[in-house]
Amino acid sequence: MTRAPDGARRLRAAALALLLAAAHAPLLAACAAQASQLEQGRALRTGKQPYDEFFEAARALREESLKAEALADAARAELARAAGLDPRSAADAALDAARARAAELRASGASLHVELVPEARLVSARGGRSLDADDRDAVEALEASLKSSLAAAKQLGELSKRAAELEKQRASLAAVWAETMAGDPQRREAKRELEAAERVLAEAGAAAERHAGRASKLALDLVLAVDAGVAPAGRGAARRPTPRQPAGSAKAPPRRGSGAGAAPRPPKPPPPPRGEDDFDP
Structure with a gap:
């Protein structure tokens, strides 16, 4: 009996491996x-309130x-529309257009000022005249x-918190999981979900913080682009009246070297009387 060449044996082995992989592919894919x-996007139900409330809160936050x-x-799209651009325009292009529009308004005599409080x-x-339409x-x-x-930055910042x-x-919850879930049929599944929650929350918090930063930067850049830096007349421009000095209050003493004379010194007290028993020989 002749032995099959090594190349033929390798081909048969490879073909057999492919057949086995194809037969078990659905199972392997499901496991992986x-x-x-x-x-x-689902929340595990364990019947234990602290865990169920946590899983539901984590699910909602992920969403x-x-x-x-x-x-x-x-x-960003709303800024682009406000500046007269396509809503898909980049933030830098929208800011440049907003800056140019604000410059046109100032050149025509309009005064622009951003107020952040109370809103x-x-x-x-x-x-003193109103703007045209x-x-x-x-x-x-x-x-x-x-x-x-600003609303987007606030909402996303709260999401990160x-x-x-x-x-x-x-x-x-993970610290007391073994004790709380002892004997529970969902014990292992609860542990698995707690471990997954760590990843989900980290990713959600990072995404919220990243996009909150984008929205905050957009708001700040917009303020710098359109704010003239001076409040319009009649808003915050009035000077505060000088506080009146209460009647009868003492005036400050004159400084040294001023023309006002110094107050006289009080007289020295007289020497004490000599005792009656003193004898002068």
């Missing part, structure tokens, strides 16, 4: 792609974090864009 319930980029992009708004005036529309659009950017708070809660 298996993800936690939380990573699939919100997936919209973080869209929220920051919406603020963000763009104050405008033109020498086109200029007023431009100012209102820029103001709406500023509010949108919630992620940090939930991570602390997750660590506390």
Whole structure:
């Protein structure tokens, strides 16, 4: 009996391996792609309130974090529309257009000033006269864009804080997991979900913080682009009256070297009387 060449044996072995891999491919793919319930957008139900509340809060936060980029992009798109550009324009292009529009308004005699408290708004005036319709529309659009950017930054910043708070809660639950879930049929699954929650919360917090920074920078750049740096006349420009000195208050003593004379010194007290028993020989 002749032995098959080594090359033929290797080909048969490779073919057999391919057949086995094809037969078990669905099972292997399912095992490799298996993800936690939380990573699939679901919350595990254990029947234990602290864990169920945590998993649901983590699920909701993950869902919100997936919209973080869209929220920051919406603020940028609104600025682009306010500046008369395509909503898909980049932030730098939108800011350049907003800066140019603000420069046109100032050149025509309008004064622009951003106020952030008690709420963000763009104050405008033109020498005591109201703006025309086109200029007023431009100012209102820029103001709406500023509010949108600040609102997005605030919302995403709060989302990042919630992620940090939930991570602390997750660590506390994980520390007592073995004792709390002892004998529970979902014991291992709860542990797996707690481990997955650490990854989910870290990713959600990082995404929220990153896009909150984008929205904050957009708002700041917009303020620098349109704010003239001076409040319009009649708003914060009035000088405070000099406080009146209360009646009867003492005047400050004159400084040394001034023309006013110094106050006289009080007389020295007389020497004490000599005793009656003193004898003068």
